[in-house]
Amino acid sequence: MSEIDILTEYFKKFPGIGPRQARRFVYHILRQDNSEIEKFTGLISDLKNNIRVCKMSYVHFYSTKNEELSQIERDPSRDNKVLMIVPTDTDMENVEKQRVYNGKYFILGGVISPTDTNPENKIRSRELISSLTKRIENGLTEIIVAMPVHRDGEHTMDYLIQLLEPLSRKHNIKISTLGRGMSTGTELEYIDEHTMKSALENRK
Amino acid sequence: MSEIDILTEYFKKFPGIGPRQARRFVYHILRQDNSEIEKFTGLISDLKNNIRVCKMSYVHFYSTKNEELSQIERDPSRDNKVLMIVPTDTDMENVEKQRVYNGKYFILGGVISPTDTNPENKIRSRELISSLTKRIENGLTEIIVAMPVHRDGEHTMDYLIQLLEPLSRKHNIKISTLGRGMSTGTELEYIDEHTMKSALENRK
Amino acid sequence: MSEIDILTEYFKKFPGIGPRQARRFVYHILRQDNSEIEKFTGLISDLKNNIRVCKMSYVHFYSTKNEELSQIERDPSRDNKVLMIVPTDTDMENVEKQRVYNGKYFILGGVISPTDTNPENKIRSRELISSLTKRIENGLTEIIVAMPVHRDGEHTMDYLIQLLEPLSRKHNIKISTLGRGMSTGTELEYIDEHTMKSALENRK
Amino acid sequence: MSEIDILTEYFKKFPGIGPRQARRFVYHILRQDNSEIEKFTGLISDLKNNIRVCKMSYVHFYSTKNEELSQIERDPSRDNKVLMIVPTDTDMENVEKQRVYNGKYFILGGVISPTDTNPENKIRSRELISSLTKRIENGLTEIIVAMPVHRDGEHTMDYLIQLLEPLSRKHNIKISTLGRGMSTGTELEYIDEHTMKSALENRK
Numbered sequence: 001m002s003e004i005d006i007l008t009e010y011f012k013k014f015p016g017i018g019p020r021q022a023r024r025f026v027y028h029i030l031r032q033d034n035s036e037i038e039k040f041t042g043l044i045s046d047l048k049n050n051i052r053v054c055k056m057s058y059v060h061f062y063s064t065k066n067e068e069l070s071q072i073e074r075d076p077s078r079d080n081k082v083l084m085i086v087p088t089d090t091d092m093e094n095v096e097k098q099r100v101y102n103g104k105y106f107i108l109g110g111v112i113s114p115t116d117t118n119p120e121n122k123i124r125s126r127e128l129i130s131s132l133t134k135r136i137e138n139g140l141t142e143i144i145v146a147m148p149v150h151r152d153g154e155h156t157m158d159y160l161i162q163l164l165e166p167l168s169r170k171h172n173i174k175i176s177t178l179g180r181g182m183s184t185g186t187e188l189e190y191i192d193e194h195t196m197k198s199a200l201e202n203r204k
Numbered sequence: 205m206s207e208i209d210i211l212t213e214y215f216k217k218f219p220g221i222g223p224r225q226a227r228r229f230v231y232h233i234l235r236q237d238n239s240e241i242e243k244f245t246g247l248i249s250d251l252k253n254n255i256r257v258c259k260m261s262y263v264h265f266y267s268t269k270n271e272e273l274s275q276i277e278r279d280p281s282r283d284n285k286v287l288m289i290v291p292t293d294t295d296m297e298n299v300e301k302q303r304v305y306n307g308k309y310f311i312l313g314g315v316i317s318p319t320d321t322n323p324e325n326k327i328r329s330r331e332l333i334s335s336l337t338k339r340i341e342n343g344l345t346e347i348i349v350a351m352p353v354h355r356d357g358e359h360t361m362d363y364l365i366q367l368l369e370p371l372s373r374k375h376n377i378k379i380s381t382l383g384r385g386m387s388t389g390t391e392l393e394y395i396d397e398h399t400m401k402s403a404l405e406n407r408k
Numbered sequence: 409m410s411e412i413d414i415l416t417e418y419f420k421k422f423p424g425i426g427p428r429q430a431r432r433f434v435y436h437i438l439r440q441d442n443s444e445i446e447k448f449t450g451l452i453s454d455l456k457n458n459i460r461v462c463k464m465s466y467v468h469f470y471s472t473k474n475e476e477l478s479q480i481e482r483d484p485s486r487d488n489k490v491l492m493i494v495p496t497d498t499d500m501e502n503v504e505k506q507r508v509y510n511g512k513y514f515i516l517g518g519v520i521s522p523t524d525t526n527p528e529n530k531i532r533s534r535e536l537i538s539s540l541t542k543r544i545e546n547g548l549t550e551i552i553v554a555m556p557v558h559r560d561g562e563h564t565m566d567y568l569i570q571l572l573e574p575l576s577r578k579h580n581i582k583i584s585t586l587g588r589g590m591s592t593g594t595e596l597e598y599i600d601e602h603t604m605k606s607a608l609e610n611r612k
Numbered sequence: 613m614s615e616i617d618i619l620t621e622y623f624k625k626f627p628g629i630g631p632r633q634a635r636r637f638v639y640h641i642l643r644q645d646n647s648e649i650e651k652f653t654g655l656i657s658d659l660k661n662n663i664r665v666c667k668m669s670y671v672h673f674y675s676t677k678n679e680e681l682s683q684i685e686r687d688p689s690r691d692n693k694v695l696m697i698v699p700t701d702t703d704m705e706n707v708e709k710q711r712v713y714n715g716k717y718f719i720l721g722g723v724i725s726p727t728d729t730n731p732e733n734k735i736r737s738r739e740l741i742s743s744l745t746k747r748i749e750n751g752l753t754e755i756i757v758a759m760p761v762h763r764d765g766e767h768t769m770d771y772l773i774q775l776l777e778p779l780s781r782k783h784n785i786k787i788s789t790l791g792r793g794m795s796t797g798t799e800l801e802y803i804d805e806h807t808m809k810s811a812l813e814n815r816k
Contacts, residue, residue: 251415593762611756
């Protein structure tokens with residue numbers, strides 16, 4: 001196997017990349033200036049060395065100092081009373097971009113499926129529970145379980161609601177889920193029962 | 205042009221049908237038994253002769269008697285107090301299929317675009333207004349403007365809200381719109397500002 | 409089931425049509441003028457009554473007289489020495505449109521798959537053999553087996569070559585297949601072995 | 613802009629990659645072990661340092677020695693009499709994979725479009741001409757212009773045929789192009805005139 005083949009194999013493992021596109025990536029890199037390539041590989045090494053996982057929210061963050069908490073976690077202007085549980089870093093990034101939420105986050109690390117036998121190994125359920133002790137001390141009053149609306153997302157939502165129930169009762173913390181209704185692109189011609197029902201209930 | 209070509213031309217005018225599929229439709233018909241074809245053309249003629257447009261809701265309905273109102277319109281168990289304005293017959297059919305709404309309907313005949321110069325020629329705004337007089341007599345208290353969530357749908361919604369405003373004020377009729385939020389398939393990674401905001405506001 | 413539903417069911421059986429598009433077809437028809445609909449259903453009946461299958465080529469053709477042979481079959485300027493076997497009427501129509509072939513045709517009625525247990529019931533192999541007797545009398549010297557280049561097409565090609573072999577030997581008739589090579593849209597980056605090999609062999 | 617954003621920007625420049633997939637690439641890298649990342653960046657640097665462009669065929673090749681010619685160019689078992697001109701490295705790689713060609717190659721560096729004003733700046737036409745002098749000394753008798761079958765590919769083919777014409781006449785070198793015909797996936801229902809004509813001419 002040639003060196004070009006070996007690098008192609010690396011790119012084939014990138015999410016959503018097949019053999020042909022992996023090959024094109026190699027030739028794309030070969031066409032760059034040496035200085036560009038150095039910046040690129042340097043950035044990857046730097047990022048890998050200095051990326052951390054926040055001890056409270058489990059979000060990835062970059063820090064050259066010995067910080068243990070992400071920027072949002074440390075930000076005193078963010079609301080300690082509300083926590084939103086989202087599957088991934090990119091989900092959090094997109095919610096942040098909309099600038100409609102000012103609470104804290106917890107990155108679950110994915111969603112679970114009804115067929116998963118050991119869900120606690122697939123998502124950070126233990127880390128969630130232990131981080132909540134500290135959050136409750138800091139005045140937490142509501143946990144928003146924010147999951148995508150598909151089979152696994154809804155299963156994960158049910159799983160978390162059950163998991164958090166004892167804690168919710170003991171500390172009087174509200175467990176909420178995101179409102180359902182018409183989202184951008186929804187057409188009446190294709191609307192399903194649950195969405196239509198919520199759209200009627202939440203009408204203004 | 206052969207007879208096969210002429211029939212192909214008819215099928216090319218069907219919504220979403222290109223020349224090749226139109227041709228395949230012709231051969232599909234030629235493969236049917238004579239009795240099947242007679243039933244098919246008979247059904248088309250029968251439907252065309254006996255289809256009516258409801259004088260109140262403007263929905264198409266089939267009736268061999270001289271009825272002026274659709275089945276839903278005549279149904280005494282349907283709620284006269286609520287009216288849902290939808291763009292098309294198929295929108296209404298799908299909402300009905302979900303079995304979550306028990307009021308009446310008005311078929312607008314489509315949506316309008318911000319670039320339309322004479323929107324009143326494209327949708328049934330005059331028919332809407334005149335049908336409302338009768339509905340108000342019958343106890344109407346709320347009009348739900350149910351439009352798809354895209355540019356033209358939202359423009360039509362704004363147009364109708366403005367159109368209905370004087371009537372709403374005079375007769376104390378609530379004008380409402382369907383609730384926004386997470387719909388089936390929505391992922392946090394792709395959610396837009398409006399949907400996220402509503403999903404947070406409508407959280408339970 | 410309403411009359412609209414029944415007609416929807418008919419359209420759902422059209423090739424490539426799902427329930428929603430079938431529904432849109434019904435409403436498309438309901439929007440037409442009565443005279444248009446009459447022309448449409450009249451044309452279907454007329455076509456169904458007067459379409460014939462050519463006794464020699466098995467192509468569908470329209471004729472109000474009692475003709476037994478299609479126009480191409482009767483055309484004295486067409487070459488009797490060459491016969492092209494194609495799967496369907498639409499294949500023949502498209503080959504004709506290219507105006508590069510002047511022989512006769514035989515419509516096989518489809519292709520067969522390696523998993524078909526009784527291929528002779530799926531395609532017109534018997535009709536092919538019996539029509540060839542007459543063609544050989546009329547001076548046939550070559551049969552072009554023109555099949556699409558995919559698994560079933562190539563299997564049908566092999567099947568026909570074997571079927572025609574005894575006849576070919578007895579009457580000294582050439583059995584040929586269409587040339588392989590670069591076709592419109594072929595890219596070297598995706599070319600397969602067979603196509604590349606033929607493209608090299610047939611290079612000019 | 614955070615370090616994650618900067619690396620995302622690099623990946624956005626990869627061929628066919630949008631902002632979301634670029635982001636996923638960053639998180640994909642962050643999930644790898646440090647040793648994997650080191651191998652990956654090390655491989656990129658090594659490749660970039662040791663990749664060369666062959667002085668005769670202009671193909672990229674990896675060599676830690678000071679070699680000036682690619683492996684195929686140096687291979688004494690490859691036929692010096694035939695040269696195939698292909699647009700890109702990946703075209704050559706795919707042709708090689710089919711194992712049906714044993715001559716040499718020239719990588720043109722792309723195709724040109726009828727609207728290009730200075731085609732000689734976009735492809736290696738000068739390098740082609742000068743490399744041919746040496747090849748003619750080594751016994752070259754045929755140049756295969758192997759271009760994809762689309763507008764730009766065919767325009768490039770015409771351009772090269774004209775460019776090579778004087779040289780062809782002077783040194784009695786055959787200029788050939790790949791044969792046209794049915795390629796894998798071609799259906800008679802969609803075949804175009806040129807392909808049908810060639811498929812008939814090249815029939816066997």
